[in-house]
Amino acid sequence: MNPIAVIGTGQTKHSKARLDVSQPELIREAASAALQDADIGPDDIDAVVISNMEMFEGRAFPELWAGEGAYAFGKPCVKVATGGTSGTSACIAGFHQAASGEFDTVLVVGFEKHSEGHTQTGMALVDPFWDRAVASGALGNFALSISQYMAERGVTEEHAAQVAVKARRNAANNPNAHLQMPDLTVDDVLASRMLAEPLHLLDMCPQSDGAAAIVVASEETARRRGSQAAWVRAATTRHDQPYLGDLDRRLVTMRALRDAAQAAYTRAGITDPLREFDIAEIYEPASYAELAWYEALGFCKEGEAGRLITEGVTAMDGELPVNPSGGVLSTNPVGASGVIRVAEASAQLLGRAGAHQVAGAATALATGYGVYAWSDVIVMRTEKP
Amino acid sequence: MDADRDLLSVSLEMDLEWRYASGESMERFLLGVGAGRLEAVRCGVCGRRYLPPRPFCGVCRVRLDDWVPVADAGTLEAWTVVHLPILDGRTGEMRPSPYGMGLIRLDGADTTLNHYLDTADPSRLTIGSRVRAVWREDRRGAMDDILHFEVLS
Structure with missing residues (x-):
């Protein structure tokens, strides 16, 4: 390339x-x-x-x-x-x-x-013989996988709510963001309407x-042009099998995301993602997803995602700010959401991210997530290849 | 463009019909369901027993034609209770909420089946519970010939 x-x-x-x-x-x-x-x-x-x-x-x-x-x-x-x-x-x-x-x-x-x-109609027009007869939508499917992830990795509703709070507070510094909630609290998230156990309204992305x-x-x-540039150092895609039940404990294993990340990291020479990335814009349609992605993207060991969010490791002033823009949890025009991840990662490297700029960002990660488990992983640097 | 002004808009409604062919493996499976029988198809290379049955193993990239029986009972691998109505992608009608949803590993299959759960007593929904299909009396050869799964005591 x-x-x-x-x-x-x-x-x-x-x-x-x-x-x-x-x-x-x-x-x-x-x-x-x-x-x-x-x-x-x-x-x-x-x-x-x-x-x-x-x-x-x-x-x-x-x-x-x-x-x-x-x-x-x-x-x-x-x-x-x-x-x-x-x-x-x-x-x-x-x-x-x-x-x-x-x-x-x-x-x-x-x-x-x-x-x-x-x-919802677009989401419902799936396999006419199987999934349409037993539908629970994106929400129900996610909740099912979350029940497995919580049981195996010790993640709690409070951990997830902290992710939701971080996203909407970060979004308050992004003038383009849809949901800007600078005063949102963990209690607000936990008190919001239950959509599909354990997912509350504020655990989910907007439309x-x-x-x-x-x-x-x-x-x-x-x-x-002599201007700064955000150099693309790796871009990988992995698609998984077609039915939800094909994927073994998908948020726990996240086969597609792990494989895509491993291939991208090898290509870009990333060996310690938490330390080497200065900023990450990851596609988290639900609060719990961000925690699962921390593990699949190698930010922490399995079972440590809750610690990462609680200790502020992924906050704006943490070791690796994740979604300074507010992420998908704050803004989700679906066809644009993946472009937003890349645009935000690029703007950070170009030094043009405004009030949510991470100072001196030189290495950035952007990811995409689709349907049950499709994954794109993109690594960018200010340094030319 | 004036951000303070909503533009003229148009509202449209459509009533449409589609017709989909099932494929050989889905046809055999659904005819079995209509007779109260569940079958999976096993990959000759990796040995995985797929439910729903399908023409190919995507991982091994080979045709599938080794049918194996599957029980209508299994283990609950994941569960939720959904509190929003869901659109039925076949009829356009809304399925009322709340309703239970599970991932069930039927005895004899290696994949899990997403299906509805009886939520009469939600406290009985736990990962690892044994569950069994509750069948409809008037079966039509469709996945909802199974009404839902109930937790066994």
């Missing part, structure tokens, strides 16, 4: 309902912000990748009718959709395009407008309207 870097990022203001813009206008908001951040014009873009869960909005072919929002006229424009990993998969597709040498500069845009559609974009550039372009 030729060296490539992210040279600019852009995001919309994310919220419950962006009734002031259409979908192409939402995309344009993020795309134009990314171009401005990269200090390039629309003609400098050679190819476009779009990420969207079109089943959620019930509108087909976003790569056609929304493409012009991403400056796609006259250029190759493809859509990437892999569940929750759509955004990170789109970024990785953009990395591959730029790294191939065929395209110099690639724009990746992810978006979702949950307010315009039926997210958001929003878009995010990154500009990926070849080594020559990234260097010629």
